Amino acid sequence: MSQATESTYYVPHLAKWPIVGSVGLTLAAVGGALYLNGDTGPWLLYAGLAVIVYMMFGWFGEVIAESEGGMYNQRVDTSFRMGMIWFIFSEVMFFAVFFGALFYARMFSVPWLGGEGTGYATGALLWQGYEGVWPTNGPANLGGEFETIPAFGLPLINTLILLTSGLTVTLAHHALKKSNRRALVGWLLATVVLGFTFVYLQATEYIEAYHELNLTLGSGIYGSTFFMLTGFHGLHVTLGAIMLLVIAIRAMRGHFTPEHHFAFEAVAWYWHFVDVVWLALFIFVYIL
Amino acid sequence: MSHATTHEHDHHDEKPKGFVKRWLLTTNHKDIGTLYLIFALIMFFIGGAMALIIRLELFQPGLQFVQPDFFNQLTTVHALAMIFGAVMPAFVGLANWMIPMMIGAPDMALPRMNNWSFWIMPFAFAILLSTFFMDGGAPAAGWTMYPPLVLQGGKNVAFMVFAIHLMGISSIMGAINIIATVLNMRAPGMDFLKMPLFVWTWLITAFLLIAVMPVLAGAVTMILTDHYFGTSFFNAAGGGDPVLYQHIFWFFGHPEVYILILPAFGVISEIIPAFARKPLFGYTAMVYATASIAFLSFIVWAHHMFTVGMPLGGELFFMYATMLIAIPTGVKIFNWVSTMWQGAMTFEAPMLWAIAFVVLFTIGGFSGIMLAIAPADFQYHDTYFVVAHFHYVLVTGAVFAIIAAVYYWLPKWTGHMYDEKLAKWHFWLSVISVNVLFFPQHFLGLAGMPRRIPDYATQFVEFNMISSIGAFVFGFSQLLFVYLVWKTAKGGEKASSRVWKGAKGLEWTVPSPAPHHTFQDNAPVNDADLAHGSAH
Ligand SMILES: [Cu+2]
Numbered sequence: 142m143s144q145a146t147e148s149t150y151y152v153p154h155l156a157k158w159p160i161v162g163s164v165g166l167t168l169a170a171v172g173g174a175l176y177l178n179g180d181t182g183p184w185l186l187y188a189g190l191a192v193i194v195y196m197m198f199g200w201f202g203e204v205i206a207e208s209e210g211g212m213y214n215q216r217v218d219t220s221f222r223m224g225m226i227w228f229i230f231s232e233v234m235f236f237a238v239f240f241g242a243l244f245y246a247r248m249f250s251v252p253w254l255g256g257e258g259t260g261y262a263t264g265a266l267l268w269q270g271y272e273g274v275w276p277t278n279g280p281a282n283l284g285g286e287f288e289t290i291p292a293f294g295l296p297l298i299n300t301l302i303l304l305t306s307g308l309t310v311t312l313a314h315h316a317l318k319k320s321n322r323r324a325l326v327g328w329l330l331a332t333v334v335l336g337f338t339f340v341y342l343q344a345t346e347y348i349e350a351y352h353e354l355n356l357t358l359g360s361g362i363y364g365s366t367f368f369m370l371t372g373f374h375g376l377h378v379t380l381g382a383i384m385l386l387v388i389a390i391r392a393m394r395g396h397f398t399p400e401h402h403f404a405f406e407a408v409a410w411y412w413h414f415v416d417v418v419w420l421a422l423f424i425f426v427y428i429l
Numbered sequence: 430m431s432h433a434t435t436h437e438h439d440h441h442d443e444k445p446k447g448f449v450k451r452w453l454l455t456t457n458h459k460d461i462g463t464l465y466l467i468f469a470l471i472m473f474f475i476g477g478a479m480a481l482i483i484r485l486e487l488f489q490p491g492l493q494f495v496q497p498d499f500f501n502q503l504t505t506v507h508a509l510a511m512i513f514g515a516v517m518p519a520f521v522g523l524a525n526w527m528i529p530m531m532i533g534a535p536d537m538a539l540p541r542m543n544n545w546s547f548w549i550m551p552f553a554f555a556i557l558l559s560t561f562f563m564d565g566g567a568p569a570a571g572w573t574m575y576p577p578l579v580l581q582g583g584k585n586v587a588f589m590v591f592a593i594h595l596m597g598i599s600s601i602m603g604a605i606n607i608i609a610t611v612l613n614m615r616a617p618g619m620d621f622l623k624m625p626l627f628v629w630t631w632l633i634t635a636f637l638l639i640a641v642m643p644v645l646a647g648a649v650t651m652i653l654t655d656h657y658f659g660t661s662f663f664n665a666a667g668g669g670d671p672v673l674y675q676h677i678f679w680f681f682g683h684p685e686v687y688i689l690i691l692p693a694f695g696v697i698s699e700i701i702p703a704f705a706r707k708p709l710f711g712y713t714a715m716v717y718a719t720a721s722i723a724f725l726s727f728i729v730w731a732h733h734m735f736t737v738g739m740p741l742g743g744e745l746f747f748m749y750a751t752m753l754i755a756i757p758t759g760v761k762i763f764n765w766v767s768t769m770w771q772g773a774m775t776f777e778a779p780m781l782w783a784i785a786f787v788v789l790f791t792i793g794g795f796s797g798i799m800l801a802i803a804p805a806d807f808q809y810h811d812t813y814f815v816v817a818h819f820h821y822v823l824v825t826g827a828v829f830a831i832i833a834a835v836y837y838w839l840p841k842w843t844g845h846m847y848d849e850k851l852a853k854w855h856f857w858l859s860v861i862s863v864n865v866l867f868f869p870q871h872f873l874g875l876a877g878m879p880r881r882i883p884d885y886a887t888q889f890v891e892f893n894m895i896s897s898i899g900a901f902v903f904g905f906s907q908l909l910f911v912y913l914v915w916k917t918a919k920g921g922e923k924a925s926s927r928v929w930k931g932a933k934g935l936e937w938t939v940p941s942p943a944p945h946h947t948f949q950d951n952a953p954v955n956d957a958d959l960a961h962g963s964a965h
Contacts, residue, residue: 149950150614152536155445155454159545166595167552174556174587177657200541216613216950220538223609231601231643238647238677242662250670259740267665279668283661358658362668365660369651 151212158200165192201387205404209396218403225407229414232377236418239373243366243425247275251362254280278361287364288354292427295346299339300423303378306335307416310385310409318399322392329389332412336382343375370426377415384408444945453548456540457945458525463842464547465522466835470911472514472554473828477904479507484866484900487893490885500883501569506557508572512689513596514554516823519831520692521546521603524631527838528607530936530943531625533616533952538609546603553595560585571881573678574649576663576671580656590653597642604638607631616935618954622713623961625934629716630695633723637684637691640727645681648674672737679730687726689823691719693790693830694761697783699934700837701765702960704780705772706931711764712961718757718764725754735806744803751801755794762791777929778852782833785860786826793821796871811881814874820867832859832910839917840924844942847917855913858906865899933960 169192172185207213255273256264264271268280276289290296313328347368350356358368388408391397397405444460445451455461483503486494495503525543529536537543560567565583568574579586611632615624624632651674654660661667663674694715702709709715731739731747739747765787774780796818800806809815840846869892874880878889885893924941938958939947 150535152540152946153456155450156456156541156544157454159541160453160548162545163548163552166549166598167556170556170591170595171588174584174591177587178584180584219613220609223613224539224542224605227605227608227639228601231639234640235643235647238644241677242651242673245670245673245676246668250665250673251668253670254665254668277668279661279664279666281666283664283667358654358660361661365654365662365667365669369654369660
């Protein structure tokens with residue numbers, strides 16, 4: 142049998158988790174829509190999310206058991222790798238949309254509203270007196286006057302935290318390749334702590350923005366791009382940190398070998414991706 | 430032939446017993462392909478029913494059957510159902526069925542995820558279609574969902590956005606699976622430049638899908654937050670811009686039209702050589718042309734926005750870039766024609782549909798070039814000329830290719846030959862009525878009839894009547910197709926493993942119907958079985 146698993150591609154049979162996942166997604170979507178429309182409370186949304194979490198436990202558990210049972214050959218491993226790489230690429234495109242919206246607003250729509258270039262008539266006829274200078278909540282001053290978060294305070298600290306976490310996850314990888322499990326778990330947990338610290342600091346930043354700076358999601362195009370970009374990023378950091386935690390627990394349980402540790406690498410790639418997105422955020426949202 | 434027998438001792442070859450196990454929990458690429466195809470067919474009829482109500486209303490000027498708002502809901506959901514529910518899933522179904530067989534793989538690379546990709550779709554469409562029964566009805570701002578109009582939708586906004594998110598998740602997972610399968614699961618000897626063109630076009634399509642479905646997800650997310658959370662992405666008062674939406678949407682939307690047509694190019698490139706009994710002319714040129722079209726598709730999006738107001742440099746750039754696409758597309762058309770040139774042609778149903786595709790898709794391509802000319806587009810924009818253009822491309826293009834593919838591979842799937850005589854009836858009824866349906870719409874558009882309108886000025890009466898008659902004949906002719914497929918699945922003359930004398934490719938080396946599990950790992954590839962790469 143062991144010889145067979147080396148040569149044949151493992152094709153699972155009777156997958157029950159996908160349909161559970163579909164039900165979860167549907168409950169979350171319908172529940173979310175009903176909640177947004179004010180028709181019901183958020184309970185159906187939460188139920189859907191709970192089903193999705195249950196599905197992930199079950200599905201990943203099944204895959205981990207198969208993997209630890211030696212049913213995956215090199216080729217299966219390659220398929221998983223390709224899956225993760227292209228998934229991350231799709232995430233890159235998702236963030237690109239919101240960066241695109243930011244660049245468009247700063248380079249085109251806001252200057253045009255201020256009467257620049259071909260927007261002369263727009264500025265003169267519709268929004269006379271509006272200067273179109275970034276940061277802005279638009280000519281109608283939506284959400285009222287606001288202040289922005291200075292780049293070289295908390296955001297700089299967060300940048301250092303994420304860069305450090307990129308380093309610690311790499312150290313964990315080196316430890317794994319040298320079969321040093323103690324160091325592996327240690328560096329992984331350090332990365333998790335850094336990740337959650339980042340999320341905590343982001344949360345305090347949001348609270349400060351809302352309560353002291355009057356910077357909200359409703360603060361025109363600045364608030365929209367600021368919170369959507371940092372919000373989706375923060376969500377990804379949270380998910381990434383949870384994934385790292387799962388990897389750390391698996392490492393403690395003796396999973397992964399210096400040769401076979403796809404899950405570790407996938408999560409590390411994801412973490413680096415989140416890191417790179419933050420650098421772009423730090424430059425384009427906070428500094429410039 | 431040897432590998433056709435190797436799986437006889439495979440104990441996995443029995444199909445799982447019971448409906449739930451066979452269909453709900455399946456990981457088999459053929460069963461999932463079947464599910465996709467059946468789902469697509471159902472959506473084709475749901476979307477088609479909406480189209481018929483639209484044509485019924487437009488049979489005469491004035492309002493006879495539906496109210497304007499419901500009419501707008503129909504045009505909106507008709508498009509969403511046909512694009513995301515019928516054409517895309519149909520091609521994914523074909524990919525599921527054929528790609529593993531064509532490259533000698535045991536199954537798709539990620540079989541469980543394959544199941545999930547499919548089983549999201551029925552739920553997503555249940556959510557979208559349920560909006561018809563809500564307060565305020567279904568989305569009515571057109572499938573392009575432009576703000577600010579779309580933001581005035583009622584409760585359907587959130588349902589529409591989440592349904593599109595689910596479709597996007599499904600498409601992205603399906604695309605990832607196809608890429609991983611093509612790159613990682615080819616049998617030894619199945620080099621890249623020996624792959625069937627259908628596999629090539631799908632590989633490139635999958636890349637497009639992963640690149641642009643997240644862009645659509647982002648666009649509708651901004652609609653969601655603008656509607657429910659007070660953001661200002663598309664609100665000029667807050668410094669945003671509704672035109673921003675159009676840029677984002679069409680950055681997705683233009684590659685999307687190639688997502689709908691590139692697999693069709695692949696299908697046609699399989700069928701024409703088989704019935705011309707000649708290898709495809711210019712195989713490598715076809716591959717490069719496909720890649721060029723895919724690349725160009727990312728830099729032409731604003732040709733949908735010529736009339737919206739753009740700097741002159743933008744109008745010119747997008748005009749020229751768009752016309753550039755005619756070159757690789759022309760390469761394809763000429764290659765298909767050259768393949769038929771001096772071939773020993775026979776005209777079974779798949780070939781008839783393929784030839785109709787070449788002719789009629791080219792008409793759609795030409796009207797596309799007319800629309801690409803910015804100053805001319807100022808006249809055509811948002812008229813029935815546009816409607817005629819994209820229906821030539823998508824109905825006589827994508828849908829015809831899907832039907833051609835079904836006739837071509839149905840004997841391989843079911844083990845039975847279809848009824849050729851009935852299939853010819855289906856073809857001639859369809860190909861005549863579809864032109865009666867869409868050709869007059871060119872004239873309507875050139876004369877100035879706007880699209881997405883339930884009523885019209887009386888000078889448009891005749892062509893609208895003709896178009897509506899064509900629509901009903903075309904629509905009801907498709908029932909013949911359903912009957913034919915059903916009959917072939919039930920029984921009929923036994924199909925040989927090769928089915929078509931001139932057909933090449935690994936799928937024809939296995940018995941018909943194809944066994945539940947076709948190939949083991951490392952299936953031997955015999956160059957003589959392949960359509961490409963054996964000549965030199
Ligand atoms: Cu386009």
